[in-house]
Amino acid sequence: MMVAPVAPVGLSGSPLQLPADLPQQLPFRFEVASPESNPDSAPARETFVLRPLQKGDFALGFGALLAQLSDVGDLDGAKFDEILERNEASLQRNDAWGVRTLVVVHEVEHQENGTENRKIVCSASLLFEQKFLRGGKKVGHVEDVVCDQNYRKRGLAKRVIQQLLGEAKQKKDVYKVILDCTEANSAVYAKMGFFVTGEVQMRVNL
Ligand SMILES: CC(C)(COP(=O)(O)OP(=O)(O)OC[C@H]1O[C@@H](n2cnc3c(N)ncnc32)[C@H](O)[C@@H]1OP(=O)(O)O)[C@@H](O)C(=O)NCCC(=O)NCCS
Numbered sequence: 001m002m003v004a005p006v007a008p009v010g011l012s013g014s015p016l017q018l019p020a021d022l023p024q025q026l027p028f029r030f031e032v033a034s035p036e037s038n039p040d041s042a043p044a045r046e047t048f049v050l051r052p053l054q055k056g057d058f059a060l061g062f063g064a065l066l067a068q069l070s071d072v073g074d075l076d077g078a079k080f081d082e083i084l085e086r087n088e089a090s091l092q093r094n095d096a097w098g099v100r101t102l103v104v105v106h107e108v109e110h111q112e113n114g115t116e117n118r119k120i121v122c123s124a125s126l127l128f129e130q131k132f133l134r135g136g137k138k139v140g141h142v143e144d145v146v147c148d149q150n151y152r153k154r155g156l157a158k159r160v161i162q163q164l165l166g167e168a169k170q171k172k173d174v175y176k177v178i179l180d181c182t183e184a185n186s187a188v189y190a191k192m193g194f195f196v197t198g199e200v201q202m203r204v205n206l
Contacts, residue, residue: 016193022166026102027051032154046106050159053101053123055081060105060120069146099143101125102163104156121148122156126164128174140168140177161192 028050037043053062058080066072090098104122109115124145128138142164147157168174180201181189190196 016165016169018162018166018169018193022163023050026163030159032156035154046108048121048156049105049107050102050163051105053084053103055084057084057103057120060118062103062120062123065120065123065146065148066144068149069144097128099125099127100164100167101144102160104160106151119148121151122146122160124157124160124164126168126177128168134175137173137175138171140164140174142177142179145179145181157188158192161189165192 029047030050031045031047033043034046056077058075058077063072063075063080066075087098091100101123102125103120106119106121108117108119110117125143127141127143129141130136130138142161145157145161165177168177178197179189179194186194186196
């Protein structure tokens, strides 16, 4: 299938405009209209929470979500917690290293028995690369963006990425954020302010 090229937006170097109402603090609770709403009545709302990835999130489906993106290898709950701990230590030592991962958790309350189900349905990460160029500023890299197939096109990935971009912008020493994606997905990122640069991704496998 031929994919129409996404028109470059902001190639002139104009700074990214983010929504004025980005949450100042996480966790942040928000509601989205349920896709199963009856068109004849007020739309049912579903509750989500945007927050940093935390210990125990493997049990909330983080591994299963990542598996919708790529091979997760032998990741299990213990290994997940170990990687997270190592990463948190890096972040605390120096915010130029380490990966900041935000997730969206879907919260479902079961009125009948008063229990609550929680499931991670969307995630994206941002990491920073320290440059010698540009007076020692940093480049942000967005990685591992994935939304559960049953929750797509409801604005969840956009929320996560805009939050990460807001955090990067606040740092003042990050001059750009870049990502790699398929041509088909470039339409999604164009909706968040990214533009196609004309560079190509190359790789070797190790
Ligand atoms: C790509 C992906 C992360 C998008 O997640 P999502 O939560 O559905 O995206 P959003 O709902 O936040 O969409 C943001 C915008 O892109 C649009 N969009 C979403 N999917 C789209 C698609 N396949 N084609 C064109 N536009 C799309 C939405 O309509 C929305 O536009 P709007 O701001 O005008 O309303 C999701 O489809 C996914 O996880 N895919 C599989 C894994 C993957 O490819 N990850 C990306 C790796 S680079």
